[in-house]
Amino acid sequence: MFEITDKPIAAADLEDLVITNADGAVVTFAGVVRGHSKGKKVLYLEYEAYKEMAEKKMAEIGEEIKARWPIDRIAIRHRVGYLEIGETAVAIAVSAPHRQEAFEACQYAIDRLKRFVPVWKKEVWEDGEVWVGREGG
Amino acid sequence: MFEITDKPIAAADLEDLVITNADGAVVTFAGVVRGHSKGKKVLYLEYEAYKEMAEKKMAEIGEEIKARWPIDRIAIRHRVGYLEIGETAVAIAVSAPHRQEAFEACQYAIDRLKRFVPVWKKEVWEDGEVWVGREGG
Amino acid sequence: MMKVKLKLFATYREKVGQSELELSVPEGSTAGGVLARLVADYPALAGLAGATMFAVDQEFAAADAVLYDGQELALLPPVSGG
């Protein structure tokens, strides 16, 4: 349920993992590679992870969520390697008895992931490239 | 993009409809038929809509969202007819440049839908049935 | 007299046994007046009337909205989409 992978990912696949008969709401988030960054045209992106630690940190986010909300089904998958514009870099799915909790927990998961999960991305443009650090996103 | 249908629906299908190269975040919501309601075991549910008005109201929710957030891709689909436990009754997908907007707009959409879109559901248990009115959900 | 199309949903549809009625009502009739007439014919609906919203030609309307010939009036019990 908490995975770094070099294969294409989709929020839909995670949705199937978290849904149960007891749940009333499923919220998913997909972070998609954008075609422009600060006005420059991005050709592609390269993602790199400290895989063992990233999967451990994602699982910890899951534990935090289970402690804070009445939720026991959450899945997070982050892709690494070369990504084309429009592809999904990170996907999260949360299922919960009520929608408010599902929205809160899903947003919490991506906020925590952006801050603490060791994954880096390099933007490659026509005339250069750069590893992008912490940002508003 | 705003549809009442008697066929099975999935948030994943709507995700594909709203994604564009300009977007950075896609948030989906799926409202799933629960197996229990107030302690009673639900056998199945029956959904009924005032289809023409419901589709108009869902499109209006889309317009409200476009006016409030920098979002131009949103899809809402609501199913009617007989639904089994675990099936999706309503699905919403929103794509936006940034995740905060996508979460806010998706939550806004389901909140508005629950209040103003003319769709009704009947819960059928082993020993009875009832049309369910406005609720916290 | 004029014609209005009355749309019935959920409990209304079940108690009346139809999802749509063509009614002849006096000129100047209101949405609430039509509901009151329906409740007179189907007393089992009385408990629901206070929580009902109205739509005229697929837009929300108040109980005192005056109807015109050929309009579509819908009785909307509390909604519960999703």
Add this chain to the structure above:
Amino acid sequence: MMKVKLKLFATYREKVGQSELELSVPEGSTAGGVLARLVADYPALAGLAGATMFAVDQEFAAADAVLYDGQELALLPPVSGG
């Protein structure tokens, strides 16, 4: 002397040209001390050092964390997942 495994990511990996180094360091070395030594060897990394976080055996650690033989130290430039 003791052995530590140094994991390098993103800019660190590119500038050093490797994703992993086996280092021999004095007993009592700290995470920050290992980074300082790496920057001495690769001055191009100096600008990044202040924004770097450390992980020891895959858990966040402070710059003054003392390392033990066989541990894995990772240099984490600002993350940007998602």
